[in-house]
Amino acid sequence: MADHHYDVVVIGAGPSGEGAAMNATKHGKRVAIVEDKPTVGGNCTHWGTIPSKALRHSVKQIVTFNTNQMFRDIGEPRWFSFPRVLQNAQKVIGKQVKLRTQFYARNRVDLVNGRASFLDANRLEIRGNKSHEIFHFKQAIIATGSRPYLPPDVDFRHHRIYNSDSILNLSHTPRTLIIYGAGVIGSEYASIFSGLGVKVDLINPGSRLLTFLDDEISDALSYHLRNNGVLVRHNEEYESVDGDDHGVVLSLKSGKKIRADAFLWCNGRSGNTERLGLENIGLTPNSRGQLAVDDHYRTEVEHIYAAGDVIGWPSLASAAYDQGRSASSDIVKDDYFRRVTDVPTGIYTLPEISSVGKTERELTEAKVPYEVGQAFFKDLARAQITGDPVGMLKLLFHRETRQLLGIHCFGDQAAEIVHIGQAIMNQEGEANSLNYFINTTFNYPTMAEAYRVAALNGLNRIF
Structure with a gap:
């Protein structure tokens, strides 16, 4: 059994672990990152963000092919199997x-x-397939991510329950x-499977979809999923x-029974904190496995940090990377720390x-005198050209x-447009200020031009 000494040890090689390790090593720290899966990238790369978005892109292309009149000259609508569509995602991974x-x-x-599990506040035990090592550290960053919450009364070993x-x-x-x-994951998979021609029942324990969204956007999502x-339900x-x-x-508790070929559980995630030996350093996760x-x-142990899904909200790869980088910024005392x-x-x-920013409901409750500027994609030349109205x-x-x-924003390229x-x-x-969009010339035709259109629309509402 070998002993190793490091300035910083990062547990987990997903986005937050990567952000933390890269920033620490660039400031001259001796860094190790421990990953219990065979390859790096975490949930983001292997099971979450990347595969689902690659899947979704392929399905979007299929939908375009099957609905765009131009392609009807080539032949009838085509059917694509889920495993075949998944092949593209595997290449991206x-x-x-x-x-x-x-x-x-x-x-x-x-790497x-x-x-990894804590022996005490300055030592980690690392057990590999054929190795057993002790890592001494000055600081550690827990970036172990999350996994789907699986209720014990559902048999996920069944070949039709996922x-x-x-x-x-x-x-x-x-x-x-x-x-x-x-939630986000359930709604995304509802889109993916319905795009493949699967009849989907989306069961929502809440009263409306994605309540953190602006009400109008949430309503639009409901409409387009149903459409x-x-x-x-x-x-x-x-x-x-x-x-x-x-x-x-x-x-269902309401007395309904629904039958389908397969079942997909997308309700909640748990932080990966078990078997980390947290009891040996006096840390206790909450009921969802998350660390404060x-x-x-x-964490409550001053030289041990945590970032990414394991600390809860917002549980996004984008935020996780920045959280990990900021955690190591606090360690190296550079100029880039931010909450x-x-x-x-x-x-x-x-x-x-x-x-990004406030919703209409939040502004109304806070009695902020706001106004609205809108641009509908069906009126934009670029959206008319691409056939995404x-x-x-x-x-x-x-x-x-x-x-x-x-x-x-909702519609084609919304996640790019918002930036x-x-x-x-x-x-x-x-x-x-809204004035920026009125006083700036945008390329035409573009989707970005929506800002000019929306700003002028909003300006017309001020009297």
């Missing part, structure tokens, strides 16, 4: 793993495969699918999930959704100062 493995080699970060990780092993295309949980053949909770050789029966941190990403807030949401449903950009701004308060407004919203003083 491979590229991501290769790229991220090179980062660690190039920056001289020791160690094994499971969660948001195991769905990527689906080897056939079901004709009918029940998705339980209508694409998804049956959304609100205010429903499961009583039992029973699989047999031919399908799955979902019994202060404003500098420090990661105002994170834009990017939801890759069909249509895509993205927003669904969607809108909505700007919320202060009536008196014209300061931007919120940006809400233009985000950049202006983060400016100081008068630079953050």
Whole structure:
């Protein structure tokens, strides 16, 4: 058993671990990163963000092919199986793993495969397949991520019952699918499967979809999911999930029974904190396996930090990377530490959704005198050219100062479009103003031009 000494040890090689390790090593720290999976990238690369977005892109292309009149001259609509569509995602995953493995080699970060657990506040035990080592550290960053929450009364070993990780092993295309949980992941998979021609029942324990979104955007998502053949059932909770050789029966507390070829659970995630030996350093996760941190990403043990999904909200790859980088910024005392807030949401449903800043409901409750500027994609030349007329950009701004308060967008490329407004919203003083969009010439035709259209629309509402 070998002993190794490091300045910083990072546990978990997902986005937050990578952000932490890269920043620490570039400031001259001796860094090791421990990963218990065979390859780096974390949930983001292997089971979550990357595969689901690659899947969604392929499905979007299929939908375009099957609905665009230009392609009807080629032949009849085509049917694509889920496993075939998944092949493209596997290629992307491979590229991501290769790229991220090179980062660690190039920056001289020791990449160690094994499971880490704390022996005490300055030592970690690392158990690999054939190795057993002790790492001494000055600081540690817990970046172990999360996994789907799996209720014990649902048999996920059944070949027709899946969660948001195991769905990527689906080897056939079901004709009918029940998705339980209508959060971001559930809504995205509802879009993906309905785009493949699967009849989807989306079961929502809440009263409306994605309540953190602007009400108008949430309503639009509901409409377009239904328009694409998804049956959304609100205010429903499961009583039992029973699989047999031919399908799955979902019994709801309301007395309803729903049958489908397969069942997908997308309701909640748990932090990966078990078997970390946290009891040996006096840390106790909450009921969802998450660790509490202060404003500098420090746990209750001052020199041990945590970042990414393991600390909870917002549980996004984008935020995780920045949180990990900021945690190590606190360690190396550079100029780039920041508390990661105002994170834009990017939801890759069909249509895509993205927003940053305040919603109309929040501004109304706070009695902020705001006004609305809108641009509908069906009126934009670029959207007419690409054949993607669904969607809108909505700007919320202060009536008196014209300061931007919120940006809400749905439709093709929404997650890209939102960053233009985000950049202006983060400016100081008068630079953050609706006037920027009115006084700036945009390329034409573009989707970005929606900002000019929305700003002029909003200006017309001020008297």
